[in-house]
Amino acid sequence: GAVVSQHPSRVICKSGTSVKIECRSLDFQATTMFWYRQFPKQSLMLMATSNEGSKATYEQGVEKDKFLINHASLTLSTLTVTSAHPEDSSFYICSANGGASPTAQFFGPGTRLTVL
Amino acid sequence: AQSVSQHNHHVILSEAASLELGCNYSYGGTVNLFWYVQYPGQHLQLLLKYFSGDPLVKGIKGFEAEFIKSKFSFNLRKPSVQWSDTAEYFCAVNKNTGTASKLTFGTGTRLQVTL
Numbered sequence: 231g232a233v234v235s236q237h238p239s240r241v242i243c244k245s246g247t248s249v250k251i252e253c254r255s256l257d258f259q260a261t262t263m264f265w266y267r268q269f270p271k272q273s274l275m276l277m278a279t280s281n282e283g284s285k286a287t288y289e290q291g292v293e294k295d296k297f298l299i300n301h302a303s304l305t306l307s308t309l310t311v312t313s314a315h316p317e318d319s320s321f322y323i324c325s326a327n328g329g330a331s332p333t334a335q336f337f338g339p340g341t342r343l344t345v346l
Numbered sequence: 347a348q349s350v351s352q353h354n355h356h357v358i359l360s361e362a363a364s365l366e367l368g369c370n371y372s373y374g375g376t377v378n379l380f381w382y383v384q385y386p387g388q389h390l391q392l393l394l395k396y397f398s399g400d401p402l403v404k405g406i407k408g409f410e411a412e413f414i415k416s417k418f419s420f421n422l423r424k425p426s427v428q429w430s431d432t433a434e435y436f437c438a439v440n441k442n443t444g445t446a447s448k449l450t451f452g453t454g455t456r457l458q459v460t461l
Contacts, residue, residue, distance in 0.1 A: 264448060273436060273451045274390075323390070325449075335449055337382075339389035 233257055234326050236338035243314055244346055251309045251341045253324030259304035260326035264335065265297075268321040280307045304328075314345040348373035350439050352452035359427050360460050367422040367455050369411075369437030376442040379420040380449070381411055384434040393435075396420065397442065407431070432459045 233256040243249050253263055262281050266274040278299050280286045286299035296318075298310040307326075311318055321342050325335040351370045359365060371377065381393040394405025401413040411422045420437060437452040 271456075273453045274449075276448050276450075279448055325390075334380075334392065334395055336392070337390040 232334075232336040234260075234324065234336050234338040236322075236324055236341050238341060239339060240342045240344075242344045242346065245315055246313055248310055248312045249314055249343060251311070251322055251324075251343075253307045253309070253326070253338050255305045255326045255328060255336075258326075258328045260307075260328040261304065262327045263301060263307040264325045264327075265299060265307075265309050266323045266325065268323060268340070270321075274323060277309075311343065314343070316345045319343055319345045348377070348439055348441070348450045350437055350450050350452035352435075352437055352455050354455045355453070356456045356458070358458045358460065361429055362426045363459075365422070365424040365427045365431075365457070367435055367437075367457070369420045369422065369452060371418050371420065371437075371439045371450075373418075373439065373441070377439045378442050379411070379413060380438040380440075381405065381409070381420075381422050382436045382438060382451075384436065384454075386433065390436070393422070427457070427459050429459045429461055431457060433457060 237252045265277045278286045278288045280301040301307040323340040325337045379396040382390045438449045440447045
């Protein structure tokens with residue numbers, strides 16, 4: 231149980247385009263989902279907290295207009311990187327709370343974004 | 347704000363050696379503590395967690411961690427490592443609110459186990 235999926239696993243796009251990343255909780259309802267960014271050989275940095283049906287809460291320094299988060303249902307949250315630039319290239323990871331252990335987070339496999 | 351420190355950035359051990367990875371956190375309130383592992387090319391997996399109760403927590407794959415409140419520490423241990431334990435290990439903490447709260451991660455420790 232407590233499986234989180236992400237799609238796509240890898241995406242390459244041109245500078246200036248937008249990219250949507252999906253995060254799904256497959257076997258539980260996730261009241262809260264989190265989006266992280268991980269640079270090579272570094273730790274995960276929280277970008278935003280997403281609650282179903284409400285606006286996401288962004289961490290300081292994260293542009294909410296650039297990283298659009300939509301938590302449309304209890305099993306799906308999406309992160310859209312708008313007008314992507316090469317510096318947005320990174321590993322984006324989502325996690326979800328819920329199920330039998332509401333205070334533990336379960337992580338998705340991540341999405342590798344490369345912006346050319 | 348809470349923060350997490352992992353002082354060992356890169357640890358190299360021979361198989362069968364004992365392991366202890368340090369983790370210290372700073373936060374004045376009640377916290378939940380976690381250790382996650384990230385094997386090469388794979389996603390983060392929960393090794394073990396502490397919410398309350400017995401400060402010695404046993405996790406998967408023979409790992410354990412001890413919460414020492416007076417030292418704000420949650421060190422990870424394993425008596426005898428295996429080559430397959432080669433991975434990145436992350437300590438994390440969040441506030442104990444009873445519901446979901448954001449995790450703060452340490453910078454990670456890369457463990458390399460040699461044959």
